Amino acid sequence: MTEKTSPAPKKTAGAFDIRNIIGALLGLYGVILLLAGIFGDTASAKTGGVNANLWTGLALLVVSVIFLGWARLKPIVVPADVEPVADDPTRPAPRHRH
Known part of the structure; x- marks a missing residue:
């Protein structure tokens, strides 16, 4: 009988x-603006009759869901082994404390 070895689980940035x-952050700001648009002063005289806080809050929540969904569907995979960096002449030398 042969045993099948499953590959090690990939580590993601999480x-x-x-x-x-x-x-x-966009979701947090979206919720704050959405609540301000629902319960706060609409200031319709300044915005031409549009509840700017409400619509901006909704737009921020939509963009937030897109970002979170994108991160969930296509996670960044962190490599298990990283090659040591060879000496780079453009990198400044470390400062030694006396």
């Missing part, structure tokens, strides 16, 4: 993926 951070 919460450190910038798309998750951007999506969460």
